[in-house]
Amino acid sequence: MFDLKPGDRAALTGAGAAALGAYEAGVGFVTTYPGSPITETFDLLADPANPRPAICRLSINEHVAFHAALGFSLAGGRSLVTMKHVGFNVAADPAHYAGYTGIRGGMVILIGTDPGATCSTGEYDVRFYAFHTHLPLLEPASGQDVHDILREAFAWSEADGLPYVVAIPAGTCYGIEGITAGPARERQDGTRFEADPDLTNVGRRAVANHARLLAKLDSLKYLSTDRHLFRTFGSGHGTLILTSGAHLARVREAVRILKAEDDVMIAVSLLTHPYPTHLLDPLLREARRIVFVEDLGGPLEFSLSRFLLTSGGSFEIHGKDLFPAYGALDLGTVTRGLAAALGRPAPERGSPCELPEREGTFCPGCAYRPFFHALTEALGPDGVIGGDIGCSSLPPHFSSWLTCMNSGTSIAAGVTLAVAGRQTVVSLIGDSTLLHSGLQTILEAAATDSNQVCFVLYNHWTAMTGHQELPVSPRSPDGTPVSHLDIQALLRSLGVRSLELADPTRLDAFRSLLKRVLAGSGFRVVLVERECRLQERRRPDPSPWKTLTHLEAERCRECGVCYERFSCPAIIPGTDGIPSIDEALCTECGVCRQVCPHGAIFAARVKRP
Amino acid sequence: MIRNLVITGIGGQGVVSCAALLRWAALAAGYTLTGSDNRGGAQRLGHVAAVIRLTDEPDTPLAPDIPDLCCDLLISLEASEGLRYASILGPRSLVIHDSRIVVPTNQRRNRLPYPDADACTTAYRERAGRVIRIDADRSARERFGKAVLGGMILMGAGLGHAGLLNISEYILSSIDNDSAAAFAFGRGLATGADA
Numbered sequence: 001m002f003d004l005k006p007g008d009r010a011a012l013t014g015a016g017a018a019a020l021g022a023y024e025a026g027v028g029f030v031t032t033y034p035g036s037p038i039t040e041t042f043d044l045l046a047d048p049a050n051p052r053p054a055i056c057r058l059s060i061n062e063h064v065a066f067h068a069a070l071g072f073s074l075a076g077g078r079s080l081v082t083m084k085h086v087g088f089n090v091a092a093d094p095a096h097y098a099g100y101t102g103i104r105g106g107m108v109i110l111i112g113t114d115p116g117a118t119c120s121t122g123e124y125d126v127r128f129y130a131f132h133t134h135l136p137l138l139e140p141a142s143g144q145d146v147h148d149i150l151r152e153a154f155a156w157s158e159a160d161g162l163p164y165v166v167a168i169p170a171g172t173c174y175g176i177e178g179i180t181a182g183p184a185r186e187r188q189d190g191t192r193f194e195a196d197p198d199l200t201n202v203g204r205r206a207v208a209n210h211a212r213l214l215a216k217l218d219s220l221k222y223l224s225t226d227r228h229l230f231r232t233f234g235s236g237h238g239t240l241i242l243t244s245g246a247h248l249a250r251v252r253e254a255v256r257i258l259k260a261e262d263d264v265m266i267a268v269s270l271l272t273h274p275y276p277t278h279l280l281d282p283l284l285r286e287a288r289r290i291v292f293v294e295d296l297g298g299p300l301e302f303s304l305s306r307f308l309l310t311s312g313g314s315f316e317i318h319g320k321d322l323f324p325a326y327g328a329l330d331l332g333t334v335t336r337g338l339a340a341a342l343g344r345p346a347p348e349r350g351s352p353c354e355l356p357e358r359e360g361t362f363c364p365g366c367a368y369r370p371f372f373h374a375l376t377e378a379l380g381p382d383g384v385i386g387g388d389i390g391c392s393s394l395p396p397h398f399s400s401w402l403t404c405m406n407s408g409t410s411i412a413a414g415v416t417l418a419v420a421g422r423q424t425v426v427s428l429i430g431d432s433t434l435l436h437s438g439l440q441t442i443l444e445a446a447a448t449d450s451n452q453v454c455f456v457l458y459n460h461w462t463a464m465t466g467h468q469e470l471p472v473s474p475r476s477p478d479g480t481p482v483s484h485l486d487i488q489a490l491l492r493s494l495g496v497r498s499l500e501l502a503d504p505t506r507l508d509a510f511r512s513l514l515k516r517v518l519a520g521s522g523f524r525v526v527l528v529e530r531e532c533r534l535q536e537r538r539r540p541d542p543s544p545w546k547t548l549t550h551l552e553a554e555r556c557r558e559c560g561v562c563y564e565r566f567s568c569p570a571i572i573p574g575t576d577g578i579p580s581i582d583e584a585l586c587t588e589c590g591v592c593r594q595v596c597p598h599g600a601i602f603a604a605r606v607k608r609p
Numbered sequence: 610m611i612r613n614l615v616i617t618g619i620g621g622q623g624v625v626s627c628a629a630l631l632r633w634a635a636l637a638a639g640y641t642l643t644g645s646d647n648r649g650g651a652q653r654l655g656h657v658a659a660v661i662r663l664t665d666e667p668d669t670p671l672a673p674d675i676p677d678l679c680c681d682l683l684i685s686l687e688a689s690e691g692l693r694y695a696s697i698l699g700p701r702s703l704v705i706h707d708s709r710i711v712v713p714t715n716q717r718r719n720r721l722p723y724p725d726a727d728a729c730t731t732a733y734r735e736r737a738g739r740v741i742r743i744d745a746d747r748s749a750r751e752r753f754g755k756a757v758l759g760g761m762i763l764m765g766a767g768l769g770h771a772g773l774l775n776i777s778e779y780i781l782s783s784i785d786n787d788s789a790a791a792f793a794f795g796r797g798l799a800t801g802a803d804a
Contacts, residue, residue, distance in 0.1 A: 009636060011633050011636050036647075171673055174645055174646040175643065175644060175645040176632050212700075253676075256670060257676060281720055331672040333676055334672075335676070347677065349696065351695060351696060351698075358619065358690075359713060361653060363621075391653075394653050404759050572711075584750065584757075
């Protein structure tokens with residue numbers, strides 16, 4: 001990506017296009033807490049191949065990341081902070097001050113949203129934050145727009161004295177187009193912090209800052225034309241379609257499918273807050289029907305309805321009556337909604353096929369598989385498992401709940417008070433989540449002796465989002481040992497008195513430990529340590545030997561323990577219903593041999609070819 | 610000309626890599642492209658798909674998803690996964706799918722039924738104009754010793770039949786010898802291999 005010359009085209013994801021745009025803008029500081037679908041932007045900018053590397057920091061959580069980016073900007077540098085939509089909840093507190101105090105160096109907050117919740121625990125509409133953080137919001141209409149906006153938004157931010165929020169949905173983050181590169185700009189050097197009384201946002205100064213912010217916002221919308229943020233398509237006047245960037249291509253194609261190009265006008269503003277309403281005035285003169293095409297909560301319809309009511313016109317307005325406020329909006333839904341609004345026949349529909357869903361599962365060799373195998377066996381059906389974000393949540397049936405970061409131990413703390421020992425309560429927290437927001441929960445659970453077993457799942461990496469390093473990662477990706485935070489000492493420093501260490505791939509020992517720990521009372525922590533098998537296997541194995549695992553058909557009693565209950569993907573159906581081991585998927589973890597109650601699975605050490 | 614393509618399969622099979630290669634080749638061949646990946650199941654043996662829309666008319670607005678009945682080529686690296694896109698299949702559609710079924714763990718655990726490869730072929734044939742089923746996974750293992758080359762076999766078969774020969778040439782010029790052999794093998798396999 002970094003060797004592209006101005007005018008070159010490359011196939012990039014939307015997240016990659018953002019990285020290229022920020023690189024060209026000369027961003028000096030990039031920070032994130034990793035979260036799909038936007039992780040790739042940081043990963044690309046932090047790539048050692050970057051010839052003009054910015055300072056790139058994986059932050060401990062989004063709140064810390066936001067503040068660090070704000071600080072860099074207040075000292076005059078250009079900063080980019082990226083996060084997923086749910087991460088913005090964590091950053092919401094500082095985000096509410098950044099508009100009040102203003103910034104100096106350009107600051108961009110890039111948010112990957114997830115309508116359809118394809119890689120998240122929720123799909124809420126982050127755009128509504130714009131109305132109370134009072135931060136300007138940009139919604140690009142294509143991958144090229146993502147690039148171009150990231151390229152320009154740092155300069156706009158500096159000119160306007162405000163951070164800019166850029167929101168792109170997962171479909172755009174993972175969408176791939178040919179992106180045309182621009183020239184790379186020089187990075188500002190010699191930045192320094194200048195004292196400014198407005199940064200102390202309290203009392204009368206907070207009110208004055210608020211008033212200044214509202215006036216600034218009001219003026220921003222008049223810059224839309226010069227910044228090429230407002231576009232119209234079509235030649236019709238009776239129907240005005242207002243859409244957000246993410247759905248512009250769908251709307252244009254749907255209009256073409258419905259052969260309505262001559263009957264409608266499509267308007268899109270990439271600046272959706274504050275909306276340049278003055279640019280709508282000429283379009284409203286002949287419009288009799290307004291159709292809002294947008295996903296989730298519909299912030300355009302919400303924010304522009306008052307403007308339309310006071311515009312003096314008389315309109316038939318459609319929006320959330322035709323386009324659902326949940327799920328991802330696809331071309332078919334847009335086409336059918338527009339057909340209904342325009343009173344035209346909808347195009348013929350295809351024939352869907354009912355197919356059972358395919359849940360995500362643990363990778364072959366993942367230590368979480370034997371962990372849950374033994375834990376559910378020990379707990380029985382009445383046990384309560386507080387689930388948390390991360391790989392442990394992949395097969396969803398194991399957790400009794402799963403909501404936001406740090407939902408496991410903290411919700412369990414309340415559950416234990418209510419069930420008062422009548423049910424066994426355990427909770428999960430991954431290593432990355434522990435550092436993100438779990439420390440306070442552990443501190444409180446230890447201080448109040450919450451009656452639960454908390455399993456800290458320590459696989460050394462933020463595995464779910466692509467194996468980012470953590471302060472507790474004991475080695476770098478190439479396997480070199482690195483100085484790291486001692487996770488046991490950390491837990492003890494939080495007041496944990498009962499701390500056990502476990503490796504679930506040694507199944508019998510783990511079962512014994514579970515029996516002992518679950519029989520206890522008060523707050524007990526088990527540090528479940530085993531490196532993520534995927535990451536471990538990426539490093540070259542120096543051994544000349546490999547392990548071949550074989551399921552002996554004559555010994556198999558078809559009990560279902562390995563294939564159905566343990567469900568390792570490397571155990572596949574063989575002939576006559578007897579399972580076999582898929583050598584291409586097997587990671588030689590050896591756990592299935594311990595799982596089989598009939599001793600039908602064997603291992604042989606063979607020399608590598 | 611607009612060409613609507615989908616590559617689908619499960620995490621770990623190489624769907625994202627196959628799609629990246631195809632997109633690179635399409636750009637090199639001068640097409641404008643759009644589309645989107647569903648990577649939610651990548652690395653986790655879940656559903657993964659890539660939608661790729663190509664056109665040689667850069668001014669034609671193209672959504673990142675495909676209208677119903679308008680898919681030109683669907684390549685399914687696992688027999689059933691393409692059926693999640695059944696509604697975009699129609700008379701103009703060509704489906705190339707592997708014979709191999711990977712039963713989801715949720716069905717395994719609960720002893721629930723899951724369609725076999727024959728049922729998948731039938732379901733595709735009820736919708737698509739043409740369906741080709743290939744033992745690509747088995748061939749990749751037996752002939753090339755690498756299960757992951759199954760995707761290249763299916764790509765070779767699919768692109769040849771879809772008439773995207775210029776894209777095939779760009780792909781062949783950029784991949785290693787094993788992948789190129791698998792791609793060429795796929796192209797040969799598909800000939801006259803209608804299910």
